[in-house]
Amino acid sequence: MDQKLRLYCNTDQLVNLRQFLNGKLSGTTMSEIESMQVILAVEEVCANLIIHSHECNPTEFIELNVMRKNGSIVIEIKDYGRGFNILEYQEPNIDQVLKTKRKGGLGIMLVKKIMDKIEFESNGTKNICRLFKNL
Amino acid sequence: MLEIKTIKEEKYSILQLEGEVDASNSVELDSSIQQLLEAGETGILVDASSLEYISSAGLGVFMSYLEDFHEKNIKMVIFGLKEKVYQVFVILGLDKLMNIKNTKEEALEEI
Numbered sequence: 314m315d316q317k318l319r320l321y322c323n324t325d326q327l328v329n330l331r332q333f334l335n336g337k338l339s340g341t342t343m344s345e346i347e348s349m350q351v352i353l354a355v356e357e358v359c360a361n362l363i364i365h366s367h368e369c370n371p372t373e374f375i376e377l378n379v380m381r382k383n384g385s386i387v388i389e390i391k392d393y394g395r396g397f398n399i400l401e402y403q404e405p406n407i408d409q410v411l412k413t414k415r416k417g418g419l420g421i422m423l424v425k426k427i428m429d430k431i432e433f434e435s436n437g438t439k440n441i442c443r444l445f446k447n448l
Numbered sequence: 449m450l451e452i453k454t455i456k457e458e459k460y461s462i463l464q465l466e467g468e469v470d471a472s473n474s475v476e477l478d479s480s481i482q483q484l485l486e487a488g489e490t491g492i493l494v495d496a497s498s499l500e501y502i503s504s505a506g507l508g509v510f511m512s513y514l515e516d517f518h519e520k521n522i523k524m525v526i527f528g529l530k531e532k533v534y535q536v537f538v539i540l541g542l543d544k545l546m547n548i549k550n551t552k553e554e555a556l557e558e559i
Contacts, residue, residue: 324472328449331468331501346532349501353536356503360471407541414512416478419540420504426539 318377320359322367327356330377334388337379341386342448351446354427355388357420358399358442366395381448385429388444396440399424400433452480460491460559466498469506478509485513490522491559493552497528502536510546523547527555 318333320326331352338348359375367373375392404425405418425431430445450473453464461484469477484492510524517524525547529537537543549555 324470327470327472327503328468346535349532350535350539353501353503356470360503360505364471407545410508410511411514411545414515416474416505416508416512418504419507419511422540423504423536 316379320363320375320377321371322363322369322373322375323371324360324363324369326363327360330356330359333377334379338386343386343446347446350427351386351388351444354424354444355390357424358390358444361420362390362392362397366392366397385445385447390442390444392440393438394440396433396435396437397442398433398435399431399442450476452476454480454484460493460556461487461489462493462495464495464498468501469499469509470501470503471505474503474505474509477506478512481509481513485516485522490520492522492524493555493559494524494526495528495552496526496533497530499530499533502533507536507540507542511542514545523559525549525555525558527552 316337318330320330334352334355338351343351362375363369373394375390378389380387380389399421402421404421410418428444429447432443434441449467450469451466455462455464463480527549528551529548537546537548547558549558
């Protein structure tokens with residue numbers, strides 16, 4: 314089921330990302346609710362990269378690869394440029410989000426709560442974020 | 449694809465959401481709520497029965513108004529959430545912060 318998607322850095326592309334992942338996850342043992350949550354987690358990482366790392370520049374792209382590995386679904390998200398280390402990012406808590414009336418900050422919280430394992434690696438130009446969900 | 453319809457009733461307004469809210473269109477949800485506030489609405493029912501998906505961009509819009517609503521005594525109640533969408537609220541504990549009801553009738557009792 315090794316499958317790749319090239320996603321150009323425009324938020325209008327997120328709907329294509331959901332369709333792509335839906336196709337990949339529908340053949341697994343995941344329930345509809347579970348696979349929707351995995352899709353959401355992947356979208357949060359991608360939206361973050363599109364908006365913050367690539368400033369919605371539609372000529373730039375990120376690459377997705379969906380794999381099955383040792384009883385897990387692994388979604389690999391690759392981008393080139395200013396990396397975003399999701400593991401080092403300290404997300405705000407819900408109270409801070411409420412008090413500051415900020416509209417962001419919830420996405421990474423969702424990713425960390427939904428996925429079973431997260432890896433990040435970067436060599437300075439190529440960044441890879443891997444999201445794992447146990448089947 | 450997101451469609452938002454605002455229906456004005458005598459004592460409240462209904463915000464009908466259909467489709468998917470993500471980072472590409474959450475600004476539309478934001479401006480719909482903003483318009484209701486500018487019109488002085490004090491009761492907002494969010495009909496989420498045709499909402500198929502919401503990402504943090506949409507959740508963030510709701511969250512950003514909660515303090516203001518509280519201060520100005522504006523009631524917002526979300527009803528009709530599909531289980532898969534409701535579970536996204538639950539993951540973040542937003543079901544404890546927002547007024548969420550199953551049916552329109554139950555939601556109306558809160559206004």
